[in-house]
Amino acid sequence: MAANMKAVKLRIKSVQSTMQITKAMQLVAASKLRKAKEKADRSKPYLNICKDTLADIATGNTDFQSPYTKASENDKWLYVVIAGDRGLAGGYNANLFKFMESEFHGRDVTVLPLGKKSVEYCKQKHIPIFSESYAEVAKVNISDCFEIARLLCEAYKSKEFGHIFLCYTNFISMLTQSPEASSMLPLSDFSEAEGRENHEKPKHLILYEPDSETVFNSIVPEYLAGLLYSSINVSVASELAARRTAMEAATDNAEEMIETLSLYYNRARQAGITQEITEIVAGAEEP
Amino acid sequence: MSAFHLQIVSMDGLIYDGNVQKIMLRTIDGDVAILNRHTNYCTAVAMGTAHVLTEDGKDRSAACIGGMLSMMDNECRLIPTTWEWSDEIDVERAESAKKRAEETLAKSGLDKVAVARAQAKLYRALVRIGTAKQ
Numbered sequence: 001m002a003a004n005m006k007a008v009k010l011r012i013k014s015v016q017s018t019m020q021i022t023k024a025m026q027l028v029a030a031s032k033l034r035k036a037k038e039k040a041d042r043s044k045p046y047l048n049i050c051k052d053t054l055a056d057i058a059t060g061n062t063d064f065q066s067p068y069t070k071a072s073e074n075d076k077w078l079y080v081v082i083a084g085d086r087g088l089a090g091g092y093n094a095n096l097f098k099f100m101e102s103e104f105h106g107r108d109v110t111v112l113p114l115g116k117k118s119v120e121y122c123k124q125k126h127i128p129i130f131s132e133s134y135a136e137v138a139k140v141n142i143s144d145c146f147e148i149a150r151l152l153c154e155a156y157k158s159k160e161f162g163h164i165f166l167c168y169t170n171f172i173s174m175l176t177q178s179p180e181a182s183s184m185l186p187l188s189d190f191s192e193a194e195g196r197e198n199h200e201k202p203k204h205l206i207l208y209e210p211d212s213e214t215v216f217n218s219i220v221p222e223y224l225a226g227l228l229y230s231s232i233n234v235s236v237a238s239e240l241a242a243r244r245t246a247m248e249a250a251t252d253n254a255e256e257m258i259e260t261l262s263l264y265y266n267r268a269r270q271a272g273i274t275q276e277i278t279e280i281v282a283g284a285e286e287p
Numbered sequence: 288m289s290a291f292h293l294q295i296v297s298m299d300g301l302i303y304d305g306n307v308q309k310i311m312l313r314t315i316d317g318d319v320a321i322l323n324r325h326t327n328y329c330t331a332v333a334m335g336t337a338h339v340l341t342e343d344g345k346d347r348s349a350a351c352i353g354g355m356l357s358m359m360d361n362e363c364r365l366i367p368t369t370w371e372w373s374d375e376i377d378v379e380r381a382e383s384a385k386k387r388a389e390e391t392l393a394k395s396g397l398d399k400v401a402v403a404r405a406q407a408k409l410y411r412a413l414v415r416i417g418t419a420k421q
Contacts, residue, residue: 046297056329
């Protein structure tokens with residue numbers, strides 16, 4: 001009985017120290033999450049203005065043409081996958097990879113992984129990797145985003161890939177984050193068909209310098225960089241939210257375990273005492 | 288001079304929101320200055336020093352790199368890739384970036400992409416240093 005009690009006590013201690021860690025991680029994730037959320041919200045207006053201007057140019061000119069809007073016949077796909085650097089974030093990485101798998105189905109895919117976990121995943125599944133120089137998602141800053149955007153534009157223009165997609169985790173609320181894929185190139189939203197539909201809209205007469213196509217083509221990389229940067233921010237916020245929720249659940253579980261174990265421990269202790277008393281009483285009664 | 292409304296929005300959020308008399312910057316097609324009642328206008332921004340003359344006559348300069356400028360119905364919107372007011376520029380960092388870029392360019396056997404990247408870095412550093420020294 002005594003040996004069993006000692007084992008239970010040790011177990012309680014180990015669960016307690018695990019709980020301390022998960023609790024700390026939960027608090028850290030919660031405080032980082034607030035900052036990440038603000039950062040994600042701040043980069044949104046930039047993206048919206050960029051998109052509006054591109055749409056204005058594309059719809060405002062009837063004979064508009066750009067290498068970035070044309071749908072291509074090349075059926076090579078490049079996916080930019082934004083995952084986390086670390087685990088212990090609940091289903092954050094697993095959900096993204098599951099979603100990716102369904103996206104990849106039957107396509108000739110190359111991946112540009114952002115985040116150590118996505119690099120690991122691609123290596124494990126033998127998916128061709130475009131570039132590994134941006135493995136750590138936490139270290140990617142604005143200028144890296146521009147570099148990536150330029151790389152993507154060049155790869156697209158040289159017909160290396162026919163479609164470029166972005167896979168990230170969208171932040172819906174503190175409790176829900178869902179993996180999503182969005183098209184980066186070609187910019188099908190701005191292609192001619194769409195322009196015809198919007199024909200009713202009054203056109204603005206805008207002076208483009210030197211001309212609308214040059215302006216459009218030089219804004220596209222900026223737009224993609226903005227899209228990347230804000231998607232990274234949203235993904236980081238999602239990762240932190242997922243980690244916070246997971247760690248909260250882990251802390252709750254640990255608390256429950258400690259409760260059950262201490263109940264068991266107290267019972268065992270009480271049983272021991274009762275037994276001792278019985279023995280003493282039995283001994284005293286004998287003549 | 289009469290003033291118009293200018294918004295500067297970068298990826299780090301709203302940098303400037305207020306009335307200005309004039310904004311001058313370098314576009315991919317050369318230097319431009321925008322005054323009040325400019326016609327609807329849109330262009331892409333290159334690297335250079337930008338000057339903003341605020342409504343109360345203060346002249347502020349900044350290192351403005353990339354992005355675009357649009358003037359619609361007398362509302363001016365500038366969305367730069369990076370925008371640093373002259374008093375916020377880290378000159379030491381720019382100097383070291385300049386040195387590193389120069390060292391890279393001095394090496395032989397670089398491929399085209401590396402040269403272009405180093406040149407862009409050098410140019411950005413020069414713009415920052417030039418703006419800070421004004």
